[in-house]
Amino acid sequence: MSFSFKNSYKILLLFILFMVVIGIWNPNALLDGLQRGSLYAVIALPLALVLGILGVLNLAHGDFLTVGLYIIYMLNTRFDMDPLVSIVPTVIILAIMGAVIYLLTIKNVIDEGHLSQLLITFGISLILIEGINIIWTSMPRNVYTNYAYAAKEVAGFRFGTYELLYILIAVGVLVGLQLFLKKTRLGQATFAVGQNPKGAKIVGINVNYVYLFVFTLAVAILGVVAGFMLPRTSIFPAVGSPFSLKSFALAAMAGMGNLNGILFAGITLGIGEAAINSIPNYGGWSDIVFFGVLIIVILARSYRGAK
Amino acid sequence: MKKNILIILLVIIALSLPLFTGTYLLHIFTSIIIFLSLALSWDMMLRTGQLSFGTAGFFGLGAYASVLIVAKLGFNPIMSLLIGAIFSGVIAFGLGFIVLRLREIYFAITTLALTHVFSVIIRNLSDLTGGSSGTQLSNAIFDGDPIKIYYLVLIIGLLVIVLSEVFKRSRIHFAINSIRNDETTAKSSGIDVFKYLLFVFVITSAIQGLVGAVYAQQYAFVNPESTFSLNFLLLPIAMALVGGIYSTNGPIIGALILGLISEYLKLIMPYGHLIVYGVIIVFVVLFLPQGVYKPIKDKFLKSSIVGGDSNAHTKG
Numbered sequence: 001m002s003f004s005f006k007n008s009y010k011i012l013l014l015f016i017l018f019m020v021v022i023g024i025w026n027p028n029a030l031l032d033g034l035q036r037g038s039l040y041a042v043i044a045l046p047l048a049l050v051l052g053i054l055g056v057l058n059l060a061h062g063d064f065l066t067v068g069l070y071i072i073y074m075l076n077t078r079f080d081m082d083p084l085v086s087i088v089p090t091v092i093i094l095a096i097m098g099a100v101i102y103l104l105t106i107k108n109v110i111d112e113g114h115l116s117q118l119l120i121t122f123g124i125s126l127i128l129i130e131g132i133n134i135i136w137t138s139m140p141r142n143v144y145t146n147y148a149y150a151a152k153e154v155a156g157f158r159f160g161t162y163e164l165l166y167i168l169i170a171v172g173v174l175v176g177l178q179l180f181l182k183k184t185r186l187g188q189a190t191f192a193v194g195q196n197p198k199g200a201k202i203v204g205i206n207v208n209y210v211y212l213f214v215f216t217l218a219v220a221i222l223g224v225v226a227g228f229m230l231p232r233t234s235i236f237p238a239v240g241s242p243f244s245l246k247s248f249a250l251a252a253m254a255g256m257g258n259l260n261g262i263l264f265a266g267i268t269l270g271i272g273e274a275a276i277n278s279i280p281n282y283g284g285w286s287d288i289v290f291f292g293v294l295i296i297v298i299l300a301r302s303y304r305g306a307k
Numbered sequence: 308m309k310k311n312i313l314i315i316l317l318v319i320i321a322l323s324l325p326l327f328t329g330t331y332l333l334h335i336f337t338s339i340i341i342f343l344s345l346a347l348s349w350d351m352m353l354r355t356g357q358l359s360f361g362t363a364g365f366f367g368l369g370a371y372a373s374v375l376i377v378a379k380l381g382f383n384p385i386m387s388l389l390i391g392a393i394f395s396g397v398i399a400f401g402l403g404f405i406v407l408r409l410r411e412i413y414f415a416i417t418t419l420a421l422t423h424v425f426s427v428i429i430r431n432l433s434d435l436t437g438g439s440s441g442t443q444l445s446n447a448i449f450d451g452d453p454i455k456i457y458y459l460v461l462i463i464g465l466l467v468i469v470l471s472e473v474f475k476r477s478r479i480h481f482a483i484n485s486i487r488n489d490e491t492t493a494k495s496s497g498i499d500v501f502k503y504l505l506f507v508f509v510i511t512s513a514i515q516g517l518v519g520a521v522y523a524q525q526y527a528f529v530n531p532e533s534t535f536s537l538n539f540l541l542l543p544i545a546m547a548l549v550g551g552i553y554s555t556n557g558p559i560i561g562a563l564i565l566g567l568i569s570e571y572l573k574l575i576m577p578y579g580h581l582i583v584y585g586v587i588i589v590f591v592v593l594f595l596p597q598g599v600y601k602p603i604k605d606k607f608l609k610s611s612i613v614g615g616d617s618n619a620h621t622k623g
Contacts, residue, residue: 126585133579
C-alpha cells in the first residue's frame with residue numbers, strides 16, 4: 001500500500017498539468033471539481049479498504065452513507081443538533097450497525113465465491129434503501145445551516161468556503177488511515193491480512209477480528225462524511241447509491257490497495273466531471289465520466305493482464 | 308409421462324386464464340410473465356458462470372428501439388418488438404467482443420456500468436429520444452386490449468421457456484456447464500469458450516430487448532428513469548434465486564411466488580414494499596443457496612421413488 005514518488009512522478013506531473021489547464025480554462029470548474037473529487041475520494045477510501053482487506057465489493061457502501069445522512073437529519077430535526085456535532089453519535093450508531101450487519105450476513109459468505117458476496121451486498125443495499133423509504137418516504141429533505149453557504153471573495157473571484165472543508169476531510173481521512181496501517185499494531189495486522197490471509201492466520205493474527213474491525217471502521221468513516229455532506233445536499237433514499245459504483249471506479253482506477261491513488265483519481269475524475277458540467281448544453285454528459293473511465297480502466301487492465 | 312401431463316395442464320391453465328379472471332389479475336400475470344422471462348434470460352447467462360448485471364440495460368435498449376421506431380418511422384408495433392430484440396442483440400454482439408474477456412466481479416461491474424452509460428447516452432440524445440422526459444406513443448399496442456397483450460406476453464414467455472430448455476438439453480449445455488465448472492479444462496478440451504459465451508450473451512440480451520420492447524409498447528411510454536430502472540435487474544435476480552438458479556423451473560416458480568407476494572404487499576404498503584426482495588435475496592444466499600425448487604423436488608422424488616423411476620425410464 002505504498003505510493004512511491006519515484007515511479008509515479010510522470011502521473012503526478014500529468015495530474016498537475018491537468019489541474020493547471022482546467023484552472024486557466026475555467027477556474028470555477030477547477031474549484032468545483034476539487035470539492036467533488038475530494039468527496040468522491042473520501043467515500044471511496046473505506047470501500048477500497050474493505051475491498052483490499054476482505055476482498056468483498058460492498059455494493060451497499062453508498063447506502064450506508066444514506067443511512068448516516070438520515071440519522072444526522074433525524075438528530076437535527078428532533079433534537080436540534082448541529083450536523084457537525086451529531087457526527088459523534090452517528091459514527092457510533094453506524095459502527096454498531098455495520099458490525100451487526102457484518103456478523104449476521106457478510107461473515108458467512110466471506111469464504112464463498114464472488115457471486116454470493118455480490119448478491120448479498122446487493123440485497124443489503126435494497127433493504128437499506130427500502131427501509132429508509134418506509135420510515136421517511138421518498139420525499140427529498142434538507143437541513144439548513146447558515147455556515148454552509150458562507151462565501152469569500154478573493155481578487156474578484158467568489159467561492160464558497162464550506163466546501164473547501166471536503167478537501168481537508170479527504171486528506172485527513174487518508175492520512176489517518178495510512179498512519180493507522182503503518183504505525184499501530186492492529187493496523188499492521190490489517191495490512192498483513194490484506195496481503196496474505198492464510199499467512200496472517202499462521203503467525204497468530206485473529207483474521208476474523210480484523211475483518212470485523214475493518215468493515216466496522218469503513219462504515220463508521222461514512223458517518224463522518226455524512227455529517228459534512230448533509231448541510232449541502234438534499235437527501236432522498238437513493239442519494240448514496242451512485243457512490244457505490246463511483247467508489248469502485250476510483251478503487252479500480254487507483255489499483256488495488258493504493259489508497260493515495262484514490263485521492264488523485266477522485267480529484268481527477270471530479271475535475272473532469274465539473275469541466276464537462278460547465279460546458280453549456282452538454283452538462284448532462286458529465287455523468288458518463290465515471291462509468292466511461294470505469295469501463296476503460298477495467299478493460300485496459302484485463303488486456304494488460306492477458307499479455 | 309406424469310411430468311408431461313403436468314406441463315400440458317399448466318399451459319392450458321395459462322392459455323385459458325383470460326376466460327375466468329378479471330383485468331386486474333390478468334395485468335398481474337402479464338407482468339409476472341415479463342419478469343419471468345427476464346429472470347430466465349439472466350439465469351441462462353449465469354449458467355455459463357458469468358454474473359451479468361446488464362439485464363436492465365438491454366431491457367431499456369430494446370424498449371427505446373421499439374418505441375422510437377414506431378414514433379419516428381411509423382413502424383407496426385408488432386414489427387417493432389422484433390427490432391427491439393435485434394437492436395439489443397446487435398449491441399450485445401458488438402460489446403461482447405470487449406466485455407466477455409472479463410470474468411467474475413469485473414464482468415458484473417462492467418455490465419452494471421454499461422447500463423448507466425446507456426441511460427446517460429439516451430438521456431442526452433434529447434433530439435432523438437426526448438431526453439429525460441422520454442417519448443410517448445399515441446397508442447398502446449393492440450389499443451391496450453389486456454387480453455391480447457396477455458397472449459402476446461405469454462407467447463414470448465413460452466418461447467423463452469422453450470429456449471431455456473433447449474439450452475439445457477441440447478449439446479450446447481455440455482459446453483456451458485464445463486465453462487462454468489472450470490474454464491481452463493473446458494478450453495483444453497477444445498471448447499471455444501469465447502464463441503459460446505458470445506452466443507449466450509447475444510441470445511439473452513436479445514430476449515431482454517424483446518421483453519423491454521413489449522413492456523414499453525404495453526405502456527406506450529419510455530423514459531430514462533423508469534425504463535432503465537434497476538428493478539428490471541433486481542427483481543429477476545431475486546426471482547431466479549428464490550426458485551433456484553441453473554434451471555428452468557426455478558426462475559418460473561420464483562417469479563410466481565415473488566410476483567404474487569409483491570403485488571399483495573404493494574396494496575398494504577405503498578412505500579418500500581421492495582424491501583421484501585432485499586430480505587429474500589439475503590435470506591436465500593445465506594440459508595437456501597439452491598432455492599426452493601430443488602429441495603422440494605428432491606424430497607418429492609425420495610418419497611415416491613416410482614415417480615422418479617418412470618421419469619428416468621422415459622428419458623432413457
